[in-house]
Structure formats: C-alpha cells, structure tokens
Amino acid sequence: MESVCSINNFVQCLLNLGIAPDLAQFINILLGVVLVAIVPLVTVIMLIYIERKVAARVQDRIGPNRVGPYGLLQSVADAVKLLTKEDITPLGADKFIYNLAPIIAFASVILVWAVIPFTPLHVGADLSIGVLYFMAVSSIGTVKVVVAGWSSNNKYALLGAFRTIAQLLSYEVPLVLALLIPVMLAGTMSMQGITIAQQGMWFIVMAPVAAVIFFIANLAEAGRAPFDLIEAESEIIAGYNIEYSGFKFGMFMAAEFIHAFTIAVLAAVIFLGGWSGPFVHEVPVLGFIYLGIKTFIIYLFSLVLRSTVPRVRIDQLMAFNWKFLVPISIINVLMTAFLLQVVRALGLAPDPAQATDFVANLPQAVILLLGNLVVIGIVLTMIRNTGRRQRLEDEARHAAALERELERVSAPAGD
Amino acid sequence: MAVLNEWAFIGVFFAIAWVVPVLPIVGARLFAPRKPNPLKQSTYECGVETVGDTWVQFKVQYYIYGLIFLVFDVEIVLLFPWALAYNQLDFFGFMAGFLFIFLLADALIYAWRKGALEWV
Numbered sequence: 001m002e003s004v005c006s007i008n009n010f011v012q013c014l015l016n017l018g019i020a021p022d023l024a025q026f027i028n029i030l031l032g033v034v035l036v037a038i039v040p041l042v043t044v045i046m047l048i049y050i051e052r053k054v055a056a057r058v059q060d061r062i063g064p065n066r067v068g069p070y071g072l073l074q075s076v077a078d079a080v081k082l083l084t085k086e087d088i089t090p091l092g093a094d095k096f097i098y099n100l101a102p103i104i105a106f107a108s109v110i111l112v113w114a115v116i117p118f119t120p121l122h123v124g125a126d127l128s129i130g131v132l133y134f135m136a137v138s139s140i141g142t143v144k145v146v147v148a149g150w151s152s153n154n155k156y157a158l159l160g161a162f163r164t165i166a167q168l169l170s171y172e173v174p175l176v177l178a179l180l181i182p183v184m185l186a187g188t189m190s191m192q193g194i195t196i197a198q199q200g201m202w203f204i205v206m207a208p209v210a211a212v213i214f215f216i217a218n219l220a221e222a223g224r225a226p227f228d229l230i231e232a233e234s235e236i237i238a239g240y241n242i243e244y245s246g247f248k249f250g251m252f253m254a255a256e257f258i259h260a261f262t263i264a265v266l267a268a269v270i271f272l273g274g275w276s277g278p279f280v281h282e283v284p285v286l287g288f289i290y291l292g293i294k295t296f297i298i299y300l301f302s303l304v305l306r307s308t309v310p311r312v313r314i315d316q317l318m319a320f321n322w323k324f325l326v327p328i329s330i331i332n333v334l335m336t337a338f339l340l341q342v343v344r345a346l347g348l349a350p351d352p353a354q355a356t357d358f359v360a361n362l363p364q365a366v367i368l369l370l371g372n373l374v375v376i377g378i379v380l381t382m383i384r385n386t387g388r389r390q391r392l393e394d395e396a397r398h399a400a401a402l403e404r405e406l407e408r409v410s411a412p413a414g415d
Numbered sequence: 416m417a418v419l420n421e422w423a424f425i426g427v428f429f430a431i432a433w434v435v436p437v438l439p440i441v442g443a444r445l446f447a448p449r450k451p452n453p454l455k456q457s458t459y460e461c462g463v464e465t466v467g468d469t470w471v472q473f474k475v476q477y478y479i480y481g482l483i484f485l486v487f488d489v490e491i492v493l494l495f496p497w498a499l500a501y502n503q504l505d506f507f508g509f510m511a512g513f514l515f516i517f518l519l520a521d522a523l524i525y526a527w528r529k530g531a532l533e534w535v
Binding site for chain 1: 439447488494501502
C-alpha cells in the first residue's frame with residue numbers, strides 16, 4: 001500500500017496509522033458526509049451571486065457590484081447582515097415547531113445530496129433505492145410548509161401554507177411518473193446505476209418528454225418562477241414564512257436556492273448522463289467537472305426562465321398539473337413501456353455487453369425518440385386547437401358585449 | 416457489509432443535516448440584538464391589527480386534491496417495482512402494468528368528469 005493518503009484509500013490509510021477498524025470506518029463515513037454536505041453549502045453562496053447577476057442582465061441592470069471585486073462578496077455580506085438581525089418570534093406562536101420549521105427546510109434539501117454520484121468512484125451513498133430515497137426525502141419539504149404556516153399564528157401564513165401544500169402535493173404526481181421512465185430504461189433505482197446506464201446514450205434522447213416533465217415538476221416543487229406562488233408577495237404577503245426574521249428566514253432562503261440547484265443536479269444525473277464524458281474512467285475527477293458543467297447549463301436555463309416568465313395564477317397552476325402534466329405523464333409511461341416491448345420483439349435492444357457503445361444503442365434510441373416526438377406533436381396540436389377555440393370564444397363574447405353596449409348607448413334615452 | 420455502510424452513511428448524514436442549520440441559528444443569538452416588545456411581536460398584517468383567532472377550523476375546499484394525490488402516490492409506489500424489473504418481464508407482465516396504469520388513468524378521468532379538478 002502506498003503511503004499517500006487520499007480520499008480513495010482513506011480507510012486503509014487510517015488502519016495503517018493503527019486506528020481500530022470500526023473507528024476508521026466511522027471516520028471515513030463522517031469525512032464523506034462532511035464533504036458531500038459542504039458541496040451545496042459552498043455553492044449556495046456562489047449561486048445567490050450568479051442568480052442576481054443573471055437576473056440583472058436579463059432586466060438590463062448591472063447587479064451587485066459594490067462589495068468586493070465585481071460584487072463577489074455580496075452574498076457574504078448578506079449572510080453577515082442576517083446573522084446580526086434580531087430574531088423576532090411572534091406572540092402566540094407555537095415556539096417549538098416554529099423554530100423547527102427552518103431546520104426541516106434546510107435538512108430536507110441537503111439530504112438529497114447523499115445519493116448524487118459525483119464521479120465514477122465518488123458517491124455519498126450508492127443506495128439501491130436511490131430514486132425512492134430522493135422522493136422520500138424531498139417529500140419532507142412539504143412538512144416544513146405545514147409546520148411554518150401553522151405555528152406562526154398568522155392568518156396569511158396559514159392561508160399561504162394551505163395553498164402551497166396543494167401545489168407541492170399535486171406536482172409530486174407527475175414528478176414521480178416521470179421518474180418511472182429512467183428507472184424502466186436503466187433497470188435500476190440506484191443513481192450511480194442510472195448514470196452508468198447512460199454511458200451509451202443519454203436518457204434525454206430516449207425520453208425527452210419525461211425529462212421536460214421532470215424539470216417542470218421539480219421547478220414547482222422548489223417553488224421557482226413561474227411557479228413561485230409559495231411566496232406571492234402581492235397576494236399573501238409572503239406565504240408561509242412571513243413571520244420569520246433573522247437567520248431563520250435566511251435558512252428558508254438558503255434552502256430554496258440549494259433546492260433550485262439540487263433539481264439541476266438531479267436532472268443532469270438522471271437525464272444528461274451525470275459524470276459521463278470523455279476520459280472519465282481514466283481520470284475520475286473529470287466526472288465532477290462534467291457534472292458541474294451539465295448542472296450549470298440546466299441551472300442557467302432555470303434562471304433565465306425565472307426572469308422572463310410571469311407568475312401563474314393558482315387555478316392555472318392546478319389545472320396545468322392535473323389536466324396537462326399528469327395525463328401526459330401517464331401516456332408517456334404507457335408509450336415507453338409499449339415501445340420497449342416493440343424494441344425487444346424486433347431484437348433491436350442493445351446487447352448487455354455493448355451497453356456502453358453509442359452505435360449499439362442507436363436503434364432503440366431512435367424508436368423511443370420517434371415515439372416521444374409523436375407524443376409531443378399530438379400534445380402541441382391539442383394545445384393549439386384548445387387555444388384557438390378559447391380565443392374564438394373570447395372574441396365572440398367580447399363582440400357580443402360590445403354590441404350590447406352599443407345598443408344601450410345608441411338607444412333613445414330620456415323617455 | 417457494503418450495504419450496511421451505505422446506510423450508515425445515510426444515518427450520519429441525517430444527523431449532520433440537522434446540525435448544520437442549527438449552528439448558524441444558534442450562532443445568530445450571539446450577534447443579534449434581543450429587544451422584544453409587544454408591538455414588535457404582534458402578528459404582521461401590513462399594519463392592520465389582526466382580528467380573531469388564527470387556529471380555527473378552516474375549510475380547505477381543495478382537500479379533494481389531497482385525496483387524489485393519495486390515490487396516485489400509493490399506486491405509483493406500486494408501479495416502481497414493475498418499472499424496475501421491466502427488462503425481465505414478458506408480455507403478460509407488460510399487460511398487467513398496462514391494466515394497472517389504465518385503472519390509474521380511469522380514476523383521473525372520473526375525478527375530472529366529476530369536477531374534482533376545478534379550483535374552488
């Protein structure tokens with residue numbers, strides 16, 4: 001064994017130092033946890049800066065540029081400011097769960113990072129049920145809304161919480177339905193396994209509809225624009241976290257930013273091949289960089305979306321989910337299942353030995369892609385027809401109203 | 416052993432994930448001023464004094480979404496094993512899953528026609 005200590009042979013290294021095997025194992029796990037937990041914590045400082053800069057660019061502003069070079073230390077200054085702000089607890093609040101809510105919010109987001117594979121070798125915990133773990137942990141996020149809204153003893157917080165729960169619950173359905181497709185294609189629920197299954201062909205090629213649904217539903221779960229009804233200032237002042245101040249409020253905000261980044265990572269892992277890229281097996285660290293690049297492309301897309309799309313109304317939000325996303329998700333699952341049967345019947349499925357070969361995956365991918373395109377085409381046609389019908393109805397109604405108005409005005413008055 | 420290690424990691428992660436947000440919140444107590452007064456601690460409603468009790472029985476008219484969600488979530492969890500073993504399933508397995516999803520869609524159509532999906 002070499003005397004060089006690195007993250008890959010850390011346990012062996014500790015054993016060489018004469019530490020008991022159990023303790024060495026524990027230290028190894030602890031170090032891994034801290035490393036994995038630090039990744040989102042460090043990035044969130046940077047993310048807030050990037051988010052404000054991008055939003056400023058879209059709105060033709062400069063953005064933060066005073067604190068530090070190019071305003072890079074703005075987020076640090078904000079954190080220090082939040083740290084020195086008075087922490088107000090409203091009278092009549094349920095103190096214990098009032099204090100618990102921001103902790104739940106933060107923990108529920110950060111826990112997802114345990115199953116993210118960073119490189120072929122480095123993954124926090126390669127659970128065999130990684131996808132299920134992600135769903136379970138991210139559902140804890142719903143609890144924070146109930147807890148925060150109820151305990152604040154504020155009517156707007158409570159109203160906002162009720163509304164938010166409806167949103168979070170609803171969008172979990174298409175999210176999970178979309179996750180069925182990668183599981184079906186990869187034949188495993190481990191995140192590392194899903195990444196490895198994409199060595200030959202990224203799942204976004206085979207299942208673009210699922211990828212888009214996954215992205216949209218995750219945006220709604222994270223409460224990002226255009227689904228940021230969670231904190232609709234103009235309607236319910238600020239939603240469930242209205243009464244929070246100081247660093248407890250900071251925790252809610254940090255959790256939201258990390259959540260937005262987490263969904264980008266998940267989309268990259270599940271649909272864009274995660275760490276896979278050229279030379280990744282020779283130099284595993286490259287995987288980290290590939291994953292970072294893919295994540296940032298998705299993240300930047302969500303930022304641009306945030307600053308260009310207006311907030312939807314609550315009834316539109318629910319209708320969009322239940323009458324659009326869920327039916328399409330169901331059709332998508334059926335279509336993929338059927339096409340996989342067809343692929344197998346035709347013998348076009350890639351041989352397990354050649355699973356990482358691009359050409360071997362091509363026939364299957366093309367068939368699935370065509371199926372997806374057909375679904376997209378049908379959906380777009382339906383949207384166009386519905387939109388046209390509604391527009392015609394609106395125009396007819398307006399014309400009728402105008403006619404009545406004209407009649408009323410032109411009618412001889414005064415008798 | 417390896418499997419157990421993965422779950423040990425999750426266990427330690429759970430502990431750390433709760434500690435990380437507690438630290439700055441407790442740390443803020445060292446720096447933040449604490450001068451509570453009744454006006455400051457009153458319920459915030461943009462300056463208007465709050466009327467009545469907050470914790471009343473509130474009729475959530477859209478509770479039906481919760482019920483539909485429950486149906487879907489349970490059924491979807493049952494669908495995951497099917498998707499997981501999909502590559503090993505024969506045509507019968509495919510048809511079983513198909514029927515199951517069809518029932519799921521049927522429930523959705525029923526709720527839709529009943530007007531349960533309208534926001535009230």
